[in-house]
Amino acid sequence: MAHHPLYSDLCQIAGSKYVADSDFAVWAYAKDSSAYPARVPGIVVRPNTAEEVSEIVKLANQHKVPIVPRGGGTQFGGWPPGEPGKSICVDMTRMRRILDVNELNKTVTVEAGVTCAELEARLLPKGLYAHTVFSPADSVTIGGMVCGVFGGGGQMFAGLASNWPTIVGVKAVLPNGEVIETGTRTNPHAKMFFRSAVGPDLAGLFIGSMGIFGIITEVTLDLFYWQPHRxxxxxxxxxxxxxxxxxxxxxxxxxxxxxxxxxxxxxxxxxxxxxxxxxxxxxxxxxxxxxxxxxxxxxxxxxxxxxxxxxxxxxxxxxxxxxxxxxxxxxxxxxxxxxxxxxxxxxxxxxxxxxxxxxxxxxxxxxxxxxxxxxxxxxxxxxxxxxxxxxxxxxxxxxxxxxxxxxxxxxxxxxxxxxxxxxxLNKEGGDICAAMMPPAYSNWLRALKKAMDPNNIMNPHMLLLP
Amino acid sequence: MNTTGVIANSELERIREMAYACTRCGACREKYSGDMTHTPAFRVCPVREHNGGFEHHCARGKLQIAQGILEGRCAYSPELIDLIYSDPDCKLCTWVCNALPVLDPPMVWRAMRQDIVAAGSGPPPPLKEIDTRVREQHNVFGARTDRRAKWAQGLDLPGRGELLYFAGCYASYPQAGIARSTVAILRQAGLDPAYLADGEWCCGVAQFHDGSTALAEQAAKHNVELIASSGAKRVVTSCAECYKSLKLEYPDILGELPFEVVHVSEILADMLGAGKISLKAGLPERRVTFHDPCHLGRYCKVYEPPRAVIGAIPGVELVEMKRHRDYAWCCGNGAELVSSMQPELASEIARGRMEEAGETGAQALITACPRCVLSLERAARGMKVYDLTVAVARSMGLEV
Known part of the structure; x- marks a missing residue:
């Protein structure tokens, strides 16, 4: 079988063990948890670092090949189409390190591929928790939760609540391959400890975005003390x-x-x-x-x-x-x-x-x-x-x-x-919402997307965008 | 596309509903457990973990592929056939999926393998070689048939009796100590086990799993006829794979058997409970852990008897690994599938398991299957690995 045109380049970036393009391998990435139709990518890559993600994005830009990022694959709104048979599916689940549990600042920073369940399992023994989704916690990744699950349903122990207020910031790879951090990390001397930053809250560009403005590689969440209830x-x-x-x-x-x-x-x-x-x-x-x-x-x-x-x-x-x-x-x-x-x-x-x-x-x-x-x-x-x-x-x-x-x-x-x-949301779910957006809002969204992603490589065709 | 011959999918069609039963929740990739507070998250599929972590190496992805096969969206390439065969069928995905009887993922792989074999496109060469040995020599090693009962030399075992010991290939050839220990323990309890001598054939476990069903059925018929003609009312095995074959597979194809099948751990626990045997001495290792063989545990739900037996060894403290009982990690063998198809992967899985054993602080690992013993011993790096029968015989002071 002939390889995907970018197979060798992607192997150079992530290692051949973490690149797959056989027909059955890509077919296994063709659906989310919904009944919506399959959309088959052309190749799958499992990067290990933000730098690798950046290289993949730059490569995709160079060849104008769409990227479809993937976390736990458990969305219910229809798998993004990308460009069937050609897209690069970037499976983020290899990036699963818990980078910093900062009890003093009450923040936890994790890579995007950490699952909600794993984060919970690592934090609870320390008497801590972070707001994540509660189902299916075994599969949903923190990156997926932030960019795709629209804030999630909250965490069972603490009662249900929106997660959005507890997202401190993200590290993301932009459609041009540059890596940025939001919140207090806009001061390169500062840690990620607070959502607000100089200027507008650009973390919001990524939250609930379904990956149209970039690929989230790290997330910092507020940390709460978990008091065991007897x-x-x-x-x-x-x-x-x-x-x-x-x-x-x-x-x-x-x-x-x-x-x-x-x-x-x-x-x-x-x-x-x-x-x-x-x-x-x-x-x-x-x-x-x-x-x-x-x-x-x-x-x-x-x-x-x-x-x-x-x-x-x-x-x-x-x-x-x-x-x-x-x-x-x-x-x-x-x-x-x-x-x-x-x-x-x-x-x-x-x-x-x-x-x-x-x-x-x-x-x-x-x-x-x-x-x-x-x-x-x-x-x-x-x-x-x-x-x-x-x-x-x-x-x-x-x-x-x-x-x-x-x-x-x-x-x-x-x-x-x-x-x-x-x-x-995701594809079909997002389309329904996008169809109801006021024209001024959807034009603004379209203009933002075009400015940030001129080659339209980052999860195209979502929210009725080109 | 490099495809193989035409494959009819008749077995896969037969269980079509099961192939489509997956809701793609992904619990078969990793699991947090129903207890929301105390069980650490862990990866479910040993094959996925060691093969780059792609979806097509976990049950969710493979079920999607099975659907793709049924819909004509995927074809059986040699690479896909290798994938379908490189699975230990350890059933951990079945357990975390928790959807029996609607969904049992290894049943889908088995159906796919049967279709591949029916079309003459499999099994792949390493397993075909095992099939040939089993067909010609009736054991997985291709060893001489007339050496099968060499382990019993000097024991003067009868050919007929109400209790029959089915030794299996591993205890008959490379791990004769397990067979001799089993017999010694049973005799110490006043029992007089019979055996099938050179007439015993491989139970057919690899063939049940690799799709060579006709060969497996041949083994089943032969063994059942021979056991029945021995007058046995009860068959005891020391091998978890033989136990599963006799207990689950044989009745499935032959109907109700004229004898009861028990694993040696069950009979040992009963005998200890009834005071028919007593364990006198400890082991050189004070702290031990137990590895649940997949075929004994998840397939046949035998969890407590081996633990009861270990608990009765004087001075021995049993400590559990993080993943035990239903959650136990495979030893890497997987009905010969992984150990034949990807030996390096089998070793990695075994090493992972032994590392987990090491984390408990145990000085020795006990298991209840000669095949697991072999896999884990090779990865042991200094930790002693016992078969349960060997540990018990030692504790009873029996010379084997």
Missing amino acids: EVGAVAYKYERLDDAYQAIVKLGMHEPKLFSLCILFGLGPLAQTDWQLLYRAQGHSREELDRKLETTARIIEDTAPPDAWQPADAVGYATEFLLHGHDFPPHTLGMWTIMEFLCPRDNTLEIFKALSELIVEELRGWEDRVLSGGCSMFMCGEQHYLSFGLYHKESDPEAREKALSVSQKGNILGLEMGGFKLV
Whole structure:
């Protein structure tokens, strides 16, 4: 088999052990975790350093060959197209060193390929943690989280919250191959210890960018002390009506100080038939503190709706069921997951939730056996709500796959039109959002991209860009 | 594209749903474990770790390739065939995937290998050579058949009996000490094991995994008929691979067997519990660790009996490696697949495992499979490696 035209050059840069271009090797890099179609790169390279990444980018520029960066490969929005059969897929998972755990400045600096799970595993024994995504933590890389997962869902132990405020800065390779650092590293004598810098916050160019402005090679995150909670407990309630359950979640979210470490409203199984389940988990340094939190929680919940609207349920059973069905990645037994996720303001979360539910039920009429509308949830996420709807289908059923994707597309458009904010982007997911951008904003984005990447090599065709 | 002959994909088609069951979550690349606080992250696939870390070396990527084969997007090149054969089938990906019975990745590789063999495009030469030896000499070494029972010389073992010891190739040839230790222990407990003498054939483990199913079936039929004719009601093996073949593979193709199959660790634990044997002396090494053979552990779920036995050795402290039981790392052999296809990779995997053993502070490693002993001994760098039977015989003061 003839090698990719840049095979030898890439071998020179990264070493032949870390370059692959056989048809099956590139095919294994053709999809993310979604049901969207495969897009096959021409060659895959696994660099070890920022300098190697820089050399790869310079080479790509020289030959005008597109680059598609890749972290854990677990996005749900459709794999970037690059230029099928020609692109260089830069697999960042070889760069997985934890560079600096600075307890004094409370920052941790890691290479982009470190997974969320590994970072957590390395930090917790030191009594520390950083905000990362919680699922699938085994695969999502920190680089992927920052540039692709749009901030992520937060970390289970600390309650859910957006990650964006805890990103201190990045080191990135620009489309011209130059390496830059943001934040306080704009003073070359300073460490990376603070997000703000002289001039605008250019770290934001990379956060959520899906790699269109460069390849992130290092990330610095805020570090928090992890105080082991000696006592963990939960309460659970079952509701027949979504409105009643929603009122409870709003009241709990408004309570200060926050009582929970996890609060989730979820329904499993076909949407039309689901009961609504509210799971509320709290932690305390003592049994008394935990009991106080749980009692306050129960009082708020029970005072929010008439007694016939809810009934106490098995918290452990709920937690297990939820973890099985949603948190720990969709179970293979249900099939491929097509997901619609939104960050919603409190004032119209319920309307969005209901409208999406109705749309899904209506769209799947007659398809119930082939596309399962199982699993929807509403998390507390800081002061907002995070909605998630999952559709399952058998990957071996192409018609069901098309149906799931079509419903997902309609649901995503509806959610955006109602004021939700989409979290899962990548190719198709990003295109839906980009199509709604005001012209002035998309022109600005286009101009920025053209100025930074004149050869359009860095993850082209994303966000409806050329 | 340099492709091989036409491959029909009939076996892969048969398990098409399984090939498509992967949701591409990537847990088969590395795993943090369900316990969110205490288990360090670790890499799952030994082959991926040692081959540049590409997707096509982990289950997620290979399942994608299987789909590509079914869709006509990928073809079986010699390079791809080598890849499909360079997997230990250690089942660690199956465990972390946690989707049985919907998804068992090594079953997909096995189906692909069967299709490759059916088309005459495999197995690759190193495994074909093993197949030839097994076909002609009925052992993986190509050693003389009439030397198979040499290990039993002077033991005066009967050919018939209710309990039969199935020695397997490794304990019959290079590691006769394991076979002799097993027999000595059983006799000390008042049992009178029979054996198949030179009539015993290789259990066929490599052929079950390399796609040479007809040859494996031939071995299964031969061994089962011979065992049945010996009057055995119970068969004990000291080899984890033989155990898995007899316990899982044989009934799968021949139906329910007329005898029970147990691993020596199970029978030892039972005998200790019943007070039929007692371990008197310690080992020269006080601190030991245990390596779970993949075929004994993840395949057959035998985890506690060997630990119970080790725990009964006086003065010995058992310390676990970071990855143990379901999470145990492979020894590198992998049903002869990796050790034949990529011997240097097999050595690297074994070295990694021994380094992990060293991190526990153990002075010796005990395992319960002669093939694991061989792999790990070669990588030991000074640490003593025991088969469980040898350690027990020593503790019982038995001369073998």
